[in-house]
Amino acid sequence: MEGILQTFGLDWPKFISQVIIVLIVYVILSKYAFGPVLAMLEARRRRISEGETNLKTIEAELNKAEEKVQGMLNQANADAERLITEARESAESVRGQKTQEAIKEAQQIIEKAREASRLEHESAMNELKRDFGRLVIDATSKVTGKVLDDKDQKRINEETAGQVAL
Amino acid sequence: MFSLDTISPLIAAGGINAPEIPALGWLTNSILVASIVTVAVLAFTRMATRRMELIPGPKQNLVEYVVEFLYGQVEGIVGKHVAPKAFPLLATLFIFILSSNWFGLLPGVGTVGFGHKVAALSVDSSHVDAGGHHTFVPLLRPATADLNMTLALAAVFMLVWFYLSIRELGVWGTLVHIFGPKGGLQGPLKYALMPIFFFVGLIEVVSIIFRPMSLSLRLLGNIFAGETLLHTMGGLGATIGLPSWLAWISTVVFPLPFYFMEILVGALQATVFSLLCAVYIKLATTHDGEEHH
Numbered sequence: 451m452e453g454i455l456q457t458f459g460l461d462w463p464k465f466i467s468q469v470i471i472v473l474i475v476y477v478i479l480s481k482y483a484f485g486p487v488l489a490m491l492e493a494r495r496r497r498i499s500e501g502e503t504n505l506k507t508i509e510a511e512l513n514k515a516e517e518k519v520q521g522m523l524n525q526a527n528a529d530a531e532r533l534i535t536e537a538r539e540s541a542e543s544v545r546g547q548k549t550q551e552a553i554k555e556a557q558q559i560i561e562k563a564r565e566a567s568r569l570e571h572e573s574a575m576n577e578l579k580r581d582f583g584r585l586v587i588d589a590t591s592k593v594t595g596k597v598l599d600d601k602d603q604k605r606i607n608e609e610t611a612g613q614v615a616l
Numbered sequence: 617m618f619s620l621d622t623i624s625p626l627i628a629a630g631g632i633n634a635p636e637i638p639a640l641g642w643l644t645n646s647i648l649v650a651s652i653v654t655v656a657v658l659a660f661t662r663m664a665t666r667r668m669e670l671i672p673g674p675k676q677n678l679v680e681y682v683v684e685f686l687y688g689q690v691e692g693i694v695g696k697h698v699a700p701k702a703f704p705l706l707a708t709l710f711i712f713i714l715s716s717n718w719f720g721l722l723p724g725v726g727t728v729g730f731g732h733k734v735a736a737l738s739v740d741s742s743h744v745d746a747g748g749h750h751t752f753v754p755l756l757r758p759a760t761a762d763l764n765m766t767l768a769l770a771a772v773f774m775l776v777w778f779y780l781s782i783r784e785l786g787v788w789g790t791l792v793h794i795f796g797p798k799g800g801l802q803g804p805l806k807y808a809l810m811p812i813f814f815f816v817g818l819i820e821v822v823s824i825i826f827r828p829m830s831l832s833l834r835l836l837g838n839i840f841a842g843e844t845l846l847h848t849m850g851g852l853g854a855t856i857g858l859p860s861w862l863a864w865i866s867t868v869v870f871p872l873p874f875y876f877m878e879i880l881v882g883a884l885q886a887t888v889f890s891l892l893c894a895v896y897i898k899l900a901t902t903h904d905g906e907e908h909h
Binding site for chain 1: 644646654658661662664665670672676680687700703707712759762764765767768769771776833836
């Protein structure tokens with residue numbers, strides 16, 4: 451074995467120096483290269499993992515927020531529908547009330563007008579009766595040539611008025 | 617009779633022994649390259665990881681990509697539990713071997729060096745002295761084309777492998793894991809088969825002892841062969857007697873396809889070395905109960 455190694459150029463002091471070189475590379479690379487790089491890779495992996503977790507949390511919160519917004523929209527729509535219905539009902543009620551009031555007022559106006567017309571009619575009739583009575587008295591006095599006293603005039607008036615009241 | 621010396625003219629400049637650099641005394645060209653690769657790898661990773669940020673820059677991004685990719689591969693083989701402990705070693709081995717292998721393909725590695733001067737800027741790289749030793753000493757040589765380096769890599773791995781095995785299973789657990797009955801055997805059959813499992817354990821120990829050799833010689837063989845191939849292809853034009861201008865062109869054309877192949881081989885050998893190490897760790901740290909899953 452020793453002969454083979456010598457043939458292939460093994461020289462123990464030089465071999466030991468090569469071992470030392472390899473050990474130096476091993477130790478320094480382990481300490482200053484692989485350690486920090488692996489730590490950095492781990493830190494980056496953790497950061498990405500945290501990012502993924504945060505992303506999922508954000509997505510969940512977004513879904514919750516969207517659900518909440520949808521709920522609020524639904525509630526707002528329901529409230530709006532209710533308010534519109536209430537407003538419509540209220541408007542219907544007010545309109546009915548106002549219509550009734552208007553009808554009532556119109557009836558009152560008609561009644562008043564009718565009453566006024568009746569009164570005016572009565573007044574006109576009374577005046578007509580008086581004028582008619584006076585005309586009848588004048589005609590009677592002229593036809594008869596008799597001066598009618600108050601009693602006659604009253605009687606003629608009443609008779610005339612009674613006939614005209616038809 | 618076959619010996620390495622008989623094929624020495626085809627072996628890369630400097631032969632299989634990593635020669636000492638004349639101007640630098642004890643330091644071999646292989647140790648010099650290993651040191652350069654070490655400094656380069658450490659400097660780049662330090663630059664990339666000095667100020668780590670969640671949003672990485674280009675250098676940090678590259679290092680993170682490499683580390684993440686390697687970690688995924690290691691975790692897939694050794695499991696989630698052992699991966700954090702085994703990853704630094706396996707990643708170090710892969711990155712260092714890959715860098716060293718590819719460094720050997722840079723221009724000047726294995727071709728610039730010390731030797732007999734034959735022209736203003738040329739030395740004779742094929743000269744062999746009276747003792748049969750190459751007199752041309754390249755300044756740089758792929759670190760993984762030197763057994764000292766590949767064996768050092770395997771030795772460091774075996775040390776960490778041993779530590780991980782003991783830490784994961786304990787001394788007794790490791791012994792039971794190697795020599796004990798497997799497959800969840802119970803009752804009389806378990807005791808009847810114990811001698812067989814003990815014998816299998818002995819074979820397993822022998823294979824463990826030979827692991828450093830198989831790991832180191834496989835890597836050495838492939839990279840050294842690649843280096844030799846490139847040198848041989850580079851000098852093939854002159855060897856077969858082409859005219860000098862054609863021989864000069866052939867030094868570029870002939871090795872070119874093999875450069876692409878060596879890029880692949882460099883990555884492949886780094887992968888094979890690391891992969892086998894990962895499998896060895898997996899085999900040694902798997903609890904018997906886990907084997908049935």
